Amino acid sequence: MTEVSPQDSERERALLPFGLAEVTGPSMVPTLHHGDRLLVRYGARVRPGDVVVLRHPFQQDLLVVKRAVERREGGWWVLGDNAFAGGDSTDYGVVPPELVLARVVLRARPRRPGQRSLPAVLAWALSSVRPVLADRSASSRLRAR
Numbered sequence: 001m002t003e004v005s006p007q008d009s010e011r012e013r014a015l016l017p018f019g020l021a022e023v024t025g026p027s028m029v030p031t032l033h034h035g036d037r038l039l040v041r042y043g044a045r046v047r048p049g050d051v052v053v054l055r056h057p058f059q060q061d062l063l064v065v066k067r068a069v070e071r072r073e074g075g076w077w078v079l080g081d082n083a084f085a086g087g088d089s090t091d092y093g094v095v096p097p098e099l100v101l102a103r104v105v106l107r108a109r110p111r112r113p114g115q116r117s118l119p120a121v122l123a124w125a126l127s128s129v130r131p132v133l134a135d136r137s138a139s140s141r142l143r144a145r
Contacts, residue, residue, distance in 0.1 A: 016042075017042055018105075019042060020038065020039060021065070022038070023036040023037075023107075025085070026082055027080030027081070027085035027086070028065055028066070028067075028080055028082060029081065031067075031081045031132065032104075036107045036110070039104070039106040039107075040053050040101075040103065041103050046068050047068070048068060048070050049067065049134035051065060051066070051103070051104040051132050052065070052068050052078065052102065053100075053101050053102040053104065054066065054076075054078065054101060055101065057092045057099060058092060063101070066080055066088050066089075067079055068100070073094070075094040075097050076095045077095075081135075106132060107129070109124075109130075111124050112124075
């Protein structure tokens with residue numbers, strides 16, 4: 001399960017539509033990796049294929065990041081991009097819409113300690129920040145499972 005470490009307080013979330021989070025765990029590989037920083041938009045409209053931050057249905061103090069695959073009766077069916085990691089709707093079912101907090105907008109990949117040469121730093125700088133786009137093939141992956 002990919003957890004998200006919130007980087008802003010509840011009060012700031014109420015005032016600002018954007019926030020920061022950090023990914024821990026492998027469930028969203030290859031889209032997101034452990035240590036990635038995320039820019040999220042609270043209250044944003046969620047569509048199938050979007051990557052979202054949600055409260056875990058059974059541990060609501062735990063925030064997780066998953067892909068919203070499809071709308072079902074009672075909420076969203078969410079899956080991790082890494083089918084081998086688990087910790088998604090295949091384990092806990094449909095997620096009520098009130099537990100879906102934000103849509104992921106951007107990811108920033110931190111620089112690795114070994115990236116010191118100028119070419120390595122330039123390559124990192126050019127690829128570090130990327131938008132997190134909706135995967136419209138998510139529903140077909142769901143049917144394939």
